[in-house]
Amino acid sequence: MNRIEKKLADLKEKKEKAFITYMTAGLPDMEGTKKIIRAQEEAGTDILELGIPFSDPVADGPVIQQASYESILKGTNIHKIFTMMEEVRKDCEIPIIFMMYYNTILHYGVETFVEKCMETGVDGLIVPDLPKEEQGELAAALEKDGAPILIQLVAPVSKQRVPYILEGARGFVYCVSSMGVTGQDGGFHKNVVNYLKEVKEQSQIPVMMGFGIKEAKDVEAVRDIIDGAIVGSHFIKIMKESNYNLKTITDYIKKFKSELG
DSSP states (O other): OOHHHHHHHHHHHHTOOEEEEEEETTSSOHHHHHHHHHHHHHHTOOEEEEEOOOSOOTTOOHHHHHHHHHHHHTTOOHHHHHHHHHHHTTTOOOOEEEEOOHHHHHHHOHHHHHHHHHHHTOOEEEOTTOOGGGOHHHHHHTTSTTOOEEOEEEOTTOGGGHHHHHTTOOSOEEEEOSSSSTTOSSOSOTTHHHHHHHHHHHOSSOEEEESSOOSGGGGGGGTTTOSEEEEOHHHHHHHHHTTSOHHHHHHHHHHHHHHHO
16 A cells, blocks of 8 residues: 555544645745645645646646646746655655646656656656546556556546446545536536445545535535545635645645544
8 A cells, every 4th residue: 555545544444534635836836835745744634636737737727727837937847846755755744646637747758757756755646638548558657566556537427437447446536526627616516416426336445526625514415425525726726815824724724624524
């Protein structure tokens, strides 16, 4: 088991839900990113998604797109992020997942990228523009002992594909709660409860719900189904609006985590 799987096993034993956050690497700057990662670990975030800035983040809405753009303007790139990870791992054990687009991995070189992830303590990958049918090369590279695990995503229209998508899946399954991009205010999919129940029944790994979540109360209706919640765009807003104030960030995390139970 890697850090993600160990954390989820611990939470299951304690009968706690997982709280997962998303933040963009390089904001407010690299030093600030390191401080926020460490503060999140201390505040109780269970797993952290670290967004790797990309020029065309097709799965993301305006909030994360803007954050990605701002980070790129500050000179953030994958090489600097790996260096930052090496420094963070000297004193921080929070499970970290790179949320990124496949072009970045291809440009770096798939094998070389995986090896660098192993060297720097990256625990998982989420690649939203890489469907199951096209994961072969990356999946093969990730078969090395100690390599990151590839987190699979399912959506409300994935019903017929869920068994196929979850075949051999590790870590957790990321259930997208609405159609479209991240950060939408239109609410969850109308059949979200039944959709999550169906995924839960078919999954041998924990089920996480993401997209459109702001507060713990947003998942009350499905709390008994899911194993945890993921907050992205709203968390980005909180950080930016507070000028990346660590107390504001940690207060939000502690409140959400305590209410999630």
